[in-house]
Amino acid sequence: MQNFALEFINRLGNSLSTEDLAIVLKELEIFCSNYDINKKETSVSTHIETLPEEYQMFMIAKKVAGRSESTLRLYNYHIVPFLYSIAKPVKNITDRDIIVYLYSLQKNHTNMGNRTLEHVRLILSSFFSWCHNNAYISTNPMNAIQPIKFEKKDINPIGEEDFERIRQSFTNIRDKAVFEVLYSTGCRIGELVNIKLQDIDLNSREVHLFGKGQKHRISFLNTRALIAVKDYIEHRPESEYKELFLNIRRPYSPVTIRGMQSMLYKHGYILEDRNLHPHLLRTQLSCNWVSKNLPVEELQQILRHEKLSTTQLYFKVSKEKSKIDHQRFIA
Numbered sequence: 294m295q296n297f298a299l300e301f302i303n304r305l306g307n308s309l310s311t312e313d314l315a316i317v318l319k320e321l322e323i324f325c326s327n328y329d330i331n332k333k334e335t336s337v338s339t340h341i342e343t344l345p346e347e348y349q350m351f352m353i354a355k356k357v358a359g360r361s362e363s364t365l366r367l368y369n370y371h372i373v374p375f376l377y378s379i380a381k382p383v384k385n386i387t388d389r390d391i392i393v394y395l396y397s398l399q400k401n402h403t404n405m406g407n408r409t410l411e412h413v414r415l416i417l418s419s420f421f422s423w424c425h426n427n428a429y430i431s432t433n434p435m436n437a438i439q440p441i442k443f444e445k446k447d448i449n450p451i452g453e454e455d456f457e458r459i460r461q462s463f464t465n466i467r468d469k470a471v472f473e474v475l476y477s478t479g480c481r482i483g484e485l486v487n488i489k490l491q492d493i494d495l496n497s498r499e500v501h502l503f504g505k506g507q508k509h510r511i512s513f514l515n516t517r518a519l520i521a522v523k524d525y526i527e528h529r530p531e532s533e534y535k536e537l538f539l540n541i542r543r544p545y546s547p548v549t550i551r552g553m554q555s556m557l558y559k560h561g562y563i564l565e566d567r568n569l570h571p572h573l574l575r576t577q578l579s580c581n582w583v584s585k586n587l588p589v590e591e592l593q594q595i596l597r598h599e600k601l602s603t604t605q606l607y608f609k610v611s612k613e614k615s616k617i618d619h620q621r622f623i624a
Contacts, residue, residue: 320551347383347429348372351420354427361504363483371416384430388437391417395441407443414441450580451564451573458563468556470518470525471538475571477518478502479578482550482571488537495523 351372355365376383378397379390395414399405418435425433451459463469475485484504492501498514514522522537532539536547548556554570561569 320549344373344376345383347424348376348420350427350429351423354423361483368416368420371413372420375417383424386421386434388434391434391438395438407441411441411443414438450577455563456577459560459569462560462563465541466521466525466528467538467541468560470521471553471556472560472574473518473521474500474514475574476578477515478512479575480504480512481575482553485571486536486538486548486550486553489535490526490537491535493522493537495519 352365352368355368360368375394378394379386381390395410398413399410414435418438421430421433421435424430460472463472471485474480474488478484478500480488480500480502481504484502487503488500492503493499493514495514498519500512500514502510502512504510526537529537530539530541530545532545534545534547538548538553539545540548540552557569557571561567563569567573
């Protein structure tokens with residue numbers, strides 16, 4: 294079934310983003326889990342019949358290191374087709390092989406931008422770096438391949454008026470609670486769907502969040518979020534599931550990442566130039582904190598960014614403020 298799912302995802306090409314492909318792959322694996330799917334053999338395969346030891350050990354090492362299931366699926370999604378395409382022992386793969394593969398990948402997928410291609414390069418770099426560090430290969434061919442440049446989009450938060458109009462558009466008590474929790478905590482969508490009833494303390498307003506690699510952090514509910522969550526819990530349907538947010542129809546199973554995204558997307562009609570998605574609310578909160586002069590190191594801890602440079606993207610200072618700061622510190 295896994296090969297079927299991977300081949301199906303490969304067929305989609307670059308019609309979906311990397312994040313959406315990971316979601317589709319996850320849902321497909323769940324849907325097909327009760328079926329036995331075997332590929333019809335019509336000819337002798339010319340591909341590698343078994344994945345190399347290097348790859349298998351790489352995946353085991355990443356699993357032990359605590360990488361999330363979605364991250365492991367992305368490794369699998371990008372590295373397996375690469376190994377099948379090159380059809381060489383890992384130790385014999387050269388930088389030229391990799392460059393040609395990346396070129397062919399973008400050429401065969403006309404919608405693939407440089408951002409996505411750079412994402413593929415980073416995954417391959419992670420694989421070959423691990424192989425080199427663990428003495429599977431004597432030299433790392435990725436060292437000769439430069440990062441792929443792409444245009445980085447400016448961070449553009451929602452205007453105050455549009456934000457309030459979106460907030461008022463939520464009439465369903467569950468969806469309203471989802472919106473307020475996303476904004477109050479700045480959590481990622483993966484952290485949101487993992488919230489369980491026992492993870493929320495309404496007295497202290499603490500929310501325990503578990504995200505990438507099961508990393509744990511504590512955030513807090515503001516007054517709006519607290520009221521919305523209390524209202525939702527009061528009307529939450531009885532269910533065997535412990536997750537906080539459930540589907541509104543029987544059997545009241547936990548809401549999936551895709552379900553959350555779809556729900557928010559429906560309220561994005563207010564924004565004429567873009568879609569409403571979970572990370573936009575995380576961006577909104579971050580920019581509000583920055584406007585109130587929260588130190589960058591504290592914001593990094595709150596958002597759980599591994600790199601300070603990621604947090605610094607929210608600290609784009611206006612020309613007027615730069616001028617004032619220059620006069621204060623330089624004059």
